[in-house]
Amino acid sequence: MANSGEKEKLKLYSYWRSSCAHRVRIALSLKGLEYEYIPVNLLKGEQSDPEFKKINPMGTVPALVVDGDIVISDSLAIIMYLDDKYPEPPLLPPDLHKRAVNFQAASIVLSGIQPHQNLGVIRFIEEKINSEEKTAWVTNAITKGFTALEKLLVSCAGKHATGDEVYLADLFLAPQIYGAINRFQINMEPYPTLAKCYQSYKDLPAFQNAAPEKQPDAPASTS
Structure with a gap:
């Protein structure tokens, strides 16, 4: 049930370890929205299944089915839709500068890292070159992005990325930092602002409920 009291049947096509789907799960949790979780196993190639391609021709997760049969299949578009339709709590601050910082942080993750x-x-x-080059590629992308995010947020962070309230930047930071630490073993010591924000997310139920290891398709070894 939505915070506004309006009922809407939502279906989320997701994969437990997808950082893009992770962002959307946080948004849904923050908005107090119930949804049907439909797993799409990326490792098994289920995103390329013809039936799923009918849902999302790009063959990616997340995809959110709203209003019965409308599909939104981009994480930022989904989050903005949810914020427009269910405005409490707001995911963008009223201050225009902080709003711009939130969009910048989200963009760095959305286009510069993920x-x-x-x-x-x-x-x-890995297939065309080797696994060492794969690791170097990912490490370079995350390091470059985190360096930029640290400089962007150091002067405006509070408990969270742009103050003491949770906003859009936090929805993008939390999954990205989670993946950097748990998938790619990135050392967070050079990024104290990001590390502080990440610690703060661990105290928030909406972030806890959206965590990869809490999802129904997560392997038992991660919980």
């Missing part, structure tokens, strides 16, 4: 660690990209690099 695509470079995407499963398809790193598999391609």
Whole structure:
């Protein structure tokens, strides 16, 4: 049930370890929205199944089915849709400067980091070159992005990325840092602002509930 009291049947196509899907799960949790979780196993190639391609021709997760049969299949588009339709709590601050910082932080993750660690990209690099080059590629992308994020947020961070309230930047930071630490063994010591934010997310139920290891398709060894 939505915070507004309006009921809407939502279906989320997700994969437990996808950072893009992770962002959307946080948004859904923050908004107090119930949804049906439909797993798409990326390692088994289920994203390329013809039936799933009917849902999302790009063959990626997340995809959210809303209003019965409308599909939104980009994490930022989904989050903005949810924020427009269910405005409490707001995911963008009223201050225009902080709002711009939130969009900048989200963009750095969305276009500057995550695509470079995407499963398809790193598999391609490993197959065409070698696993060492794959690791170097991912490490370079995350390091470059985290360095930029640290400089962007150091002067405006509070408990969270742009103050003491949770906003859009936090939805993008939490999954990215989770993946950097748990998938790619990135040392967070050079990024104290990001590390502080990440610690703060561990105290928030909406972030805890959206964690990869809490998802129904997560392997038992991760819980």
